[in-house]
Amino acid sequence: MGKFALDLAHMLAGGLVLVSFMLLYQDRMSGLLRVFALHAVVLSASVAWQAYAQGAPHLYITAAIALVLKAIIIPLALDRMVVRLGVHRSIDAVGGIGPTMLLGIGLVALSMTVMLRAAADADPLAREDLAFALSVVLLGMLMMVTRRNAVSQVVGFMSLENGLILAATGARGMPLVVEISVAFSVLIAFIVIGVFLFRIRERFDTVDVGALDEYRGGNQ
Numbered sequence: 001m002g003k004f005a006l007d008l009a010h011m012l013a014g015g016l017v018l019v020s021f022m023l024l025y026q027d028r029m030s031g032l033l034r035v036f037a038l039h040a041v042v043l044s045a046s047v048a049w050q051a052y053a054q055g056a057p058h059l060y061i062t063a064a065i066a067l068v069l070k071a072i073i074i075p076l077a078l079d080r081m082v083v084r085l086g087v088h089r090s091i092d093a094v095g096g097i098g099p100t101m102l103l104g105i106g107l108v109a110l111s112m113t114v115m116l117r118a119a120a121d122a123d124p125l126a127r128e129d130l131a132f133a134l135s136v137v138l139l140g141m142l143m144m145v146t147r148r149n150a151v152s153q154v155v156g157f158m159s160l161e162n163g164l165i166l167a168a169t170g171a172r173g174m175p176l177v178v179e180i181s182v183a184f185s186v187l188i189a190f191i192v193i194g195v196f197l198f199r200i201r202e203r204f205d206t207v208d209v210g211a212l213d214e215y216r217g218g219n220q
């Protein structure tokens with residue numbers, strides 16, 4: 001594989017990490033959903049380039065699934081959901097945006113240190129992309145932990161799953177049947193989470209998990 005192919009693959013994978021930081025930075029629901037759509041577009045571009053660089057045509061299907069499902073269908077559905085729930089407002093972060101961003105930088109540094117050493121003998125394309133993928137996974141987990149709103153936690157979960165797809169494609173891909181099953185499992189999880197959010201809204205008149213904790217504590 002030529003240097004240009006490696007550089008472009010790393011640039012796209014690094015771009016996914018950058019967009020993950022943009023997700024962490026968002027404090028408005030509408031902005032969060034737009035950035036998540038961008039996250040999926042960058043993932044799709046990265047997987048498509050991997051398909052070309054590796055000579056693996058089945059990865060084009062993965063890229064198409066990510067583009068259609070995660071960049072278009074899910075953001076539009078979530079946007080309608082938050083309008084119906086009445087939660088199109090600011091998003092509270094545990095500890096504030098600044099400390100969260102600093103913690104995210106530390107997680108990326110940890111990912112690079114651990115993965116580059118652990119995969120020192122691996123293919124250069126796989127080694128670098130695995131490091132970026134682990135960063136995306138950890139940033140998705142950080143978003144799930146630091147956001148009080150249940151919808152933003154769903155977005156964090158799906159961005160985490162994007163990191164897993166990047167890792168799988170960088171490591172010479174998954175079998176196509178596994179990729180399709182992952183996509184459908186994410187779609188099913190999204191539907192279940194949507195129903196769950198509406199049930200929370202009906203029962204407690206909020207989707208703020210902090211308020212739910214207070215309600216639970218009041219009943220103890």
